[in-house]
Amino acid sequence: MLTAALDLLLAEGAAALSAQRLHAATGVSRSTIYRHWPTPHAVLAALVEVAPRREATPTGDVRIDLHTEVDVLCDRLRDKPVGGFLQAIVAAAAWDSTMAGLRRRYVEDLLEPFRAALAPAGLASAERDEVVSAIVSPLLLDSLLLDRPAARGRAHQTVDAIADDVGSAQARRRPAAPR
Structure with a gap:
């Protein structure tokens, strides 16, 4: 059924x-x-x-794991059923407000592997959500609103910039080595 x-x-x-x-x-x-x-x-x-949820298997390297998640999401947005399902649920939420919660839940499931990839960075929840939005929002815009392939290369550039920023922030938080 x-x-x-x-x-x-x-x-x-x-x-x-x-x-x-x-x-x-x-x-x-x-x-x-x-x-x-x-x-x-x-x-x-x-x-x-019943939609399958993708369980991420992070390596612990934020940069590598985020690059992997970008590739997986771009592939999923391109292919049915994920891309088609997401388009249909977004359209349904536009004409039936009761569908908005379902749309949000489905999108949150798509974002969860990105959050898992960021876990080793030690970011606060709000910071982690901002980073995920910076990476994923342009991909969803391309796929859902502009009806074009998600810009994988641009997302990878965003990941590199974020990974550099996270690495710098972690280095600043580490105590100085004793002399």
């Missing part, structure tokens, strides 16, 4: 997640669909719940 819902979402958007359309696509009775997913929001929530 959810596979058919994902196919409909990717092909036609969240408006296609009605019980009638799901019934037509799957043959499952409308009453069964209504019982489990009474609204398109409920179907979309179920899809967000």
